[in-house]
Amino acid sequence: MISRYSFGKPFETEALVVKIEATEGKLPFFRTDGEGNYYYDFDDKDIVYGLGEQIRGINKRGWTYTSWNLDNPHHHEDTHSLYGAHNFLLVDGKELFGVFFDFPGKITFDIGYTKRNEMHVYADRNDMNVYIITGDNKKDIVNQFRVAIGQSYLAPFWAFGYGQSKWGYITEDDVRRVAEEYAKLGTPLDSIYLDIDYMQDFKDFTVNPERFSDLKKLAESMKEQGIHLVPIIDAGVKIEDGYDVYEEGVANNYFCKNEEGKDFVGAVWPGKVHFPDFLQPEARSWFGEKYGELTKLGIDGFWNDMNEPAIFYSEESLSEAIDAVASLKGKNIGLSEYFSTMGTIQGLSSNPKYYDQFYHNVNGQMVRHSDIHNLFGMNMTRAANEALCKLEPEKRTLFFSRASFIGAHRYGGIWQGDNLSWWSHILQGMQQLPALNMAGFIYIGSDTGGFGADTTEDLMLRWIQFALFTPLFRNHSALGTREQELYQFDSCKAMTEMVKIRYALIPYLYSEYLKAVINNDMMFKPLSFEFDDEESKCVEDQLLIGNELMIAPIYKQNASGRYVYLPEDMMLIRMRKYDDYETEQMTKGHHYIKVALDELVFFVRKDKAIPFAKPAKSTSELDLNSLGRLGYEGAKYEMYMDDGINPDVSATLKRVEI
């Protein structure tokens, strides 16, 4: 059961698709002071799940988290905000309930940081809807919430293939070379991503004519090889006379305004930009239709970036910082002066004050950006999705975004933002998956191998062995870091075998993805969502995938094995190639398993089986009509299949027992 409690004057975030009448009476479970402080007292063993894309463990106890979409590429253990804002929590212990704080501005969750046995939630303003969800069990509560927030975005089948990306593919030759090298190596590949360099001066919906002389031709030739090109779209629109997007936006008041009613100026990749006011339906339609410039060229997938929105500096702040530094000239500078000035410089990027300086036009009312900050990226993806549903109604377009809020899950997937080539970020990425599923995001994945910092060969292999289970399986890295296409490594063959195994698993993964979307279910679950024992509640580094699999990836350097907890008897699969593997019956309990660097290990749950395909060089060539099986003999599996294209999933959905 879902109940809504309304405080102050909530902003309509459109997170929910159903209208729930506000309940009179006291908010259950929490103590409130009427001034926006919500307290919950924990028992020692209470567990808190949720918060979507956040740092730390599956159990969120012991830290403070702030929902504030933030460009935070160097995040670590003491970060408080990442790219997304997903204010849904599930408390399990002396009480069992879900709670969604439907608030589009900054809201903080002190989950036992200040006081170990107290959760304290507080927002900038106490204008919010708080939804309390009770139910039979954790899955039931999540399912009710998911129904209320509406069906998740449905990605095309080809988006389950392997993708290669890098900030640093500058020319179409770079792109062709990626395709060639992978073809030479025999690695399956379904997509190559275009980061910011394909554009002319980082202008959205433009293509640099020298470096990409004929994008249409390039897209066609790639498509012939089964490869989709997926360009990036940034939130900021370059200020440049003659640039149609800029001029139309200005002419129609489609950009966010500053206090004086002028178009707000920030600086991002193109230099000075205006930000589309994605909260205006007209601005959304207008901006969304621009994606058509690229779909006309054969593009059928996009990633929306920098849409927190990231702001490197504002004109005013940069000018102030320059003045502050310049004033030091010739002075004998005291240390406090020095550090304060350095702090000013370092604080330029995405400084919170910028978000107080611009406004959205919401039904004629000017709404300060910081009051609805976390809705910005969501509505950018919505703009794209809604327009493409009109422009290309016959097929699914791939969308995923960096910034998000609950509600965005209806319009696209997300990638888990700019991460680092750190071993700890394998685990961090994995721990976010169930929490993202709870918030409705099913088409998800982290930058495989790590985006920032230099990867290593073993990190790459181990990361692949985890990421091959995630819907979005993309190798992506930053400019200036070690090149990490698989063919850069001595063990590229072992890596390729892992990618082939991914393709063999696609029938299962895609089927479980469809189930999660259609049935408002979770694709990735903590063990404790299926098993009641005390041990399962403590497991932070294993996940259930669908109803059949459990994964326990290696995420430590030089590890030649790991401990695994089996909440029931399971079958271990030890796989070097899709057709070179052993199985082993393992009993419920704790185990240490050895796992060589070129081996994938995963588990089939008791009396379950999964479909298993012969790999192909792209998803389009996968033969779904002659599937093998992995798992227990005699076990049945209900496979969901569709054509992977039709936006109306029910039109082609088949449920096949295999």
Next chain:
Amino acid sequence: MISRYSFGKPFETEALVVKIEATEGKLPFFRTDGEGNYYYDFDDKDIVYGLGEQIRGINKRGWTYTSWNLDNPHHHEDTHSLYGAHNFLLVDGKELFGVFFDFPGKITFDIGYTKRNEMHVYADRNDMNVYIITGDNKKDIVNQFRVAIGQSYLAPFWAFGYGQSKWGYITEDDVRRVAEEYAKLGTPLDSIYLDIDYMQDFKDFTVNPERFSDLKKLAESMKEQGIHLVPIIDAGVKIEDGYDVYEEGVANNYFCKNEEGKDFVGAVWPGKVHFPDFLQPEARSWFGEKYGELTKLGIDGFWNDMNEPAIFYSEESLSEAIDAVASLKGKNIGLSEYFSTMGTIQGLSSNPKYYDQFYHNVNGQMVRHSDIHNLFGMNMTRAANEALCKLEPEKRTLFFSRASFIGAHRYGGIWQGDNLSWWSHILQGMQQLPALNMAGFIYIGSDTGGFGADTTEDLMLRWIQFALFTPLFRNHSALGTREQELYQFDSCKAMTEMVKIRYALIPYLYSEYLKAVINNDMMFKPLSFEFDDEESKCVEDQLLIGNELMIAPIYKQNASGRYVYLPEDMMLIRMRKYDDYETEQMTKGHHYIKVALDELVFFVRKDKAIPFAKPAKSTSELDLNSLGRLGYEGAKYEMYMDDGINPDVSATLKRVEI
């Protein structure tokens, strides 16, 4: 057997205390190109131990490490350099050998980063001694190396007590309050540390007369409570007319010079400073004697900080950076210009180029600092130690340093530098311990609870449960972070019980410390140093302490237990208070053990026992004459004891069988 291979014109680092004649003939194990590149080809299962204070695991394979003493308070997985430079490695696998690259400048160890199965070592110049050590086993090789580098510094007994520190004790009242609060709580305490604020304007060997009106009286009143005050000493000497240290240093040419022969100017806490030329024996004597200003006031312990040396900026670089920023004023700034200028600002701190800009006077020769950079901090601690041995010959003075090189271990301990309140830094600190022991550093420990970032209550408890086993057991945190004296937390009583257990363990820990120092042995060992099985080689999160104990700390948030590998039958000790514990016989193999947040768990090795004291409020009150025992019945333990004061350990050493 140790053999020396000499390349080019090595600088005499004084790392070794014995003279080993250079061996003619080819360097074994490595391929060399005569130009300073050293290659070693790994087998898949080879393990590399060593490198002292560095990031990543006990097994160093898979990353690139650069020995370059660096102020790096925000270090993480992709860091390359920390505060110390410890160029000793032990390779175990198809071959077994130790190697010490005796080179005082920048030297890089690519241990399977570029190519997984190759180690590539290279330095700025190929002027170095390479020592190859072969032996019967790992311990034997380490022992031979340790003999060659000379006996490790001997800390006073009181330095094994618990210490409280914080950057932010501004007045003597702050110090008194710490003592009072701990006394109230009943927490044992042996030391309170004075960070930079006790000084007048951050001038070494001065005391601010307003905030610390009578340090002598304060020290006396603390000593009456069993508490030693331990002030910080920084490397840079403030440029200020009338300040004796500055004026004497200038007058006697005791400071490092720039290219024109003028005293080099850098900026650190006091603003502009000169750096003492610690490579000059006269400068060392002079600076060392200054510590006497504080010992006269009753001080008997020091920590030497910022002695990499850290340099916030140089006059020239700051001026250039200011100009660069100022030149942006009024311009429409391109992104590359923006990022390059921001990079200039961010690159001011400890910029490598500074270290090319000053010189040491080595026997009349001007030696560029960067050529001997890693010897600077070592010789600061040497200055202090050598002077105090003359000034206070009858007793041991506590010294530990941030920067170090092998050789520094003879003059003081080290703390493991500015770390962070991160769970991963518990493990990181632990993984460094055996490598530091290999390099001769025995009096060691990390900032308990974490220095930078905000700690949490559970992090604090878990960190204490690990740190109570390390010789240096100090709670230290940075200005502006959460206050983390134990009395700041609800569970201060549980924390206090852990500190009491530390005191109960001191007879054992101090005995094992003495053994490690006297016998050139390791106090902390990876399991693989005692056990030959394959499993032991893989264990990265357990350590042997001396010959009797094994620790397996909890270093994950919300963990209520952990996996442990027992290489032999052992006795588990589960302790809530020093007199409230259970024991359990456990068999060799893998186990999952539950550990409540207020429980300490450790293991006594088969047929061993350790002495166990009744805790006291300080080490001076520990009754070492009526010790209890923990462990197997009938097991004998040889305890080393001395008076804990006499610098000549043999004068009071007793070996008692208990």
